[in-house]
Amino acid sequence: MKLFGTSGIRGKFKEKLTASLSLKVGKAIATHLKGEGEVIVGYDPRTSSQVIENALSAGLMEGGCDVIKIGMVPTPVLGYATSKLQAKAGVMITASHNPPEYNGIKVWNHDGTAYSPAQEREIEKIIQEKDYITADWDNLGNSEHMNMTKMYMEDLLEHVKVEPGLKVVFDCGCGAASHITPVILRELGCEVLSLNCQPDGFFPGRDPEPTPENLKNLMDIVKVSKADLGIAHDGDADRMVAVDEKGRFADFDKLLTLIAKEKGGKIITTVDASISLDECLKEVGGEVIRTKVGDVHVAEALIKEGGTFGGEPSGTWLHPEFSLSPDGIFSALKLVEIVSKEGPLSRLLDEIPSYYNIRDKIPCPDTKKDNVMEKVKQQLPKQFTEKIQIDNIDGVRISLEDGSWVLIRPSGTEPYIRVRIEAKKEKTAKKLHNMSRSFLEKII
Incomplete structure (x- = not known):
């Protein structure tokens, strides 16, 4: 039984979930x-979230756990609360950036890190074997409600120092951070124009994924209103993306590099991050360490390596000085802090090297992924005649002598095989993309 993907259990309500x-x-x-301790439970505004919350909480209490x-x-509040209250675990009900008909369940450790694949396999095994413990009638778990948002917001304000006066357009996408991020920015002295900042599980303003x-609309409004920048979240605000004052969507890798340069030290990122990060970190004496895709792997490496910052090019970033949970709200505030002191954002981004990037995804049923990736591992290196470096940390990454690279890996949340290409020349990037896509389509 395989329930968990890269980011918890994820699927369409009524079909999988x-x-x-x-x-x-x-x-x-x-x-x-073992039926002990407290479990924090939170959810995003999806229409199915409270159904899932009630059922999941009933299961926790039947097993003897208390539920808060x-x-x-947003997901970052759940991760923060689990650590702050020293609970045994936390559970977030969200499908993050997926469409509204999806939902998900993601489990967190007492320190605010996501459950590891090994822990998730233990949960799957218990479900498969139906090996549940059930508390006696006089030892069932209790349930109580608690507001953690105010404490989270107050702690956030202690960790950022923004020069007042910036004009920010914020698009929360009708997600879980709609009542949080704009409020904090105003507290910090920003003029905020709100867009889609009313929670709504149908996501009427736009799709939850901030592409x-x-x-x-955000890009147009930033430009027309002469704002300093625009920022957007996904449905549960574990991610943050930005738009510069010219209305340009900020490159994922450049944003990641911008924050990493500010923090310095050991930076943890994933196999799909740009080589521009490595080049810029060398300038400030930093070091880049790569992991599998997924915030749990980034968090584990942050702890192991003593990292100062961890992030994926998707906009999912972790700030260990505050929390080991991916936090799009904290990320947004750090970006605003940098722009307020060093901006404009367009100049800061343009100073970072830019290469040709292609991201693609090819449909592939979940049941075929393992077989397809085994063939990729065996056959992809044979597609190259020049000297290559092979990395199997997550999927297969082929690095070429000219600095270009190809990454093919299975999506952990959707029925796709993902392809990521980066090259210093557009012609090379297109050639690698055409080859990779043709190669994959034949295998699938």
């Missing part, structure tokens, strides 16, 4: 925790 499954997951988590419900919150295609 049901109240029945949520009850089993709650019982399995309680069993894993913190209501509709250039979905953020055209």
Whole structure:
């Protein structure tokens, strides 16, 4: 039984994710925790979230765990609360950037890090074997409600220092941070224009994924209103993306590099991050360490290596001085802080080297992914005649002598095989993309 992907359990409500499954997951988590301690539960505004929350909480309490419900919150608040309250675990109900018909369950450790693949396999095993513990009638878990948002916001304000006067357009995408990020920015002295800042599980303003295609309104409004920058979240605000004052969507890798340069030291990132990060970190005496894709792997490496900052090019970043949970809200504030002191954003981004990037995804049923990736591992290196370096940390990454590289890896959240290309010449990038796509389509 395979329930967990790169970012918890994820799927369409009623098809993969049901109240029945949520009850089993709650019982399995309680069993894993030996029926002891408190579990924090939060959810994003999706229409199915409270159904899942109620079923999952019932399973936790049946297994003897106490449940602290913190209501509709962004993922970073859930991670923060789990660590702050020293709970045994936390559970976030969200499908993050997926469409509204999707939902998900992601589990967190007491220190605010996501459950590891090994821990997730233990949960799956308990569900598969139906090996649940059940508390007696006089030892069932209790449930209580608690508001953690105010404490989270107050702590955030202690960690950033923004020069007042910036004009920021903020698009929360009708997600869980709608009542948080704009408020904090105003507290910091920014003039904020709000866009899609009312929680709504149908996501009527735009799709939850903050892509250039979905953020055209934000890009236009930043330019027309002469704002200093625009910022957007996904549905649960574990991610942050930005638009510069010229209305240009900020390159993911450049944003990651901008924050990394500010922090210096050991920077943890994933196999799909640009080589521009390595080049810029050398200038400030920093070091880049790569992991598998997924915030859990970034968090583990931050702890192991004593990293100062960790992030994925998707806009999912971790700031260990505050929390080991991916935090799009904290990321937004740090970007605003940098722009307020060193801006404009367009200049800061243009100073970072730019290479040709292609991201693609090719449909592939989840049931075929393992077989396809085994063939990729065996056959992809044979497609190259020049000297190559092969990296199998996550999928297969082929690095060429001229600095260009190809990464093919299975999506952990959707039925796709993902392709990532980077090259210093556009012609090379297109050639590598055509080769990779043709190669994959034949295998699939």
